[in-house]
Amino acid sequence: MAIPLILRGDVGAWLGMKKRLEAADGNQGFLFLLVLQSLVGSYVAWYATHYGLQLLLPASIRFSSWYAWIALVVSVLASAAVQPPMFIGFSLLADQSSRTASDAPTPSPSLSC
Numbered sequence: 001m002a003i004p005l006i007l008r009g010d011v012g013a014w015l016g017m018k019k020r021l022e023a024a025d026g027n028q029g030f031l032f033l034l035v036l037q038s039l040v041g042s043y044v045a046w047y048a049t050h051y052g053l054q055l056l057l058p059a060s061i062r063f064s065s066w067y068a069w070i071a072l073v074v075s076v077l078a079s080a081a082v083q084p085p086m087f088i089g090f091s092l093l094a095d096q097s098s099r100t101a102s103d104a105p106t107p108s109p110s111l112s113c
Helices: 003-008 013-024 028-056 065-098
Strands: none
Touching: 028 065
């Protein structure tokens, strides 16, 4: 969650990590679970693609000399495709945790007759 702070240019890497741990405010376990989910999600995407290709493609393609390279590239791309949504989620969590009570949106007035 320190990456958005570092990319904004507000702080350096070490201070960004320190600020994020302070902003986590006792939720470090949840942050660890999010990182673990990122690793597991990436592996599951690779595994599903790698072995899914074996189930979907005919044997004539699977036993060709170039199939291993194609399967590897497609599996790596699928694994990499899982990471941007997780990075966006971390960025949103970072923005939410850096908000103060005064930054919270004000409720709109209800329109009742």
